[in-house]
Amino acid sequence: MWRLWLIFDPRRTLVALAIFLFVLALLIHFILLSTDRFNWIEGPAVAPAAAVAAPVAAPAAAPAADAAATPAS
Structure with a gap:
């Protein structure tokens, strides 16, 4: 593994890695x-x-026959 650092300059490699990870993080955040x-x-x-409101049920009707049959006092 140590021979790999003889081929690649460690400073350039770490800077390139940091830039790549920063660009990747920006890309992911913009996608989100x-x-x-x-x-x-x-x-x-x-x-x-209008799409959120639930339909309102009609109120229960009072029996009309009972109200009309009783005389008003």
Whole structure:
């Protein structure tokens, strides 16, 4: 293994490795920022309020026959 460092200059090799890893980290972060799920700056996209709102059930109708049959006092 020590002969490998006789072929390659250690300073150049370590600088090249550091630059490569930095560029790789930037690339991975930009890929994650481009997705909706992993975008930590803008957050996930919020659906419109109409799509989120649950349908409202109709209120139960009062029996009309009982209300009309009793005289008002």
